[in-house]
Amino acid sequence: MHEGGLRVPGIIERPARIRQPAVSEVPICTSDILPTIVELLGLEYPDGRPLDGVSLVGLLDGQMDARPRPIGFWHFAGPNADFRESAGTAAWTDHRFKLVRSGVAAFELYDLLADPGETTNAAAQHPEDVARMRQELQAWQRSVLASYANKDYAESDEEK
DSSP states (O other): OOTTOOOOOOOOOTTTTTOOOOOOOOOOGGGHHHHHHHHHTOOOTTOOOOSSSSOOOHHHHHEEEEEEESSEEEEEOOOOOOSTTTSSSEEOOOOSEEEEEOOOOOOOEEEETTOOTTOSGGGGOHHHHHHHHHHHHHHHHHHHHHTTOOOSSSSSSSGO
């Protein structure tokens, strides 16, 4: 969940839209692919369906310089993982901060702009950000668990 495990380089190529090479510091993830394709194709995303990612069309057009919503990461160990909010390791990262939970109550906060190598835990200096991001992480984890149990869709596949 620390630097080098989550932040890796990515390459996007689309010559019809991206005419000049560019480098961006905006964090993105694979969850952003679906909303990007939906917007590029001019499609409507189904109401009520959870969507973790954001459209990257603004990034492709050189108009996005910060991520509008955080990215969540959650890792469970082993095939018999305990699917609860407190299980496994998790990270919640926005443009500036990354909150890392490596145990049930152990939270670390890193200022990615000032300390991109994540060498200093800044949780004590930013307790409000830790509290806010912890609540956001837990809400996202509840959504992930609901998706895993097929409880966050208007109708399940069996009902169709």
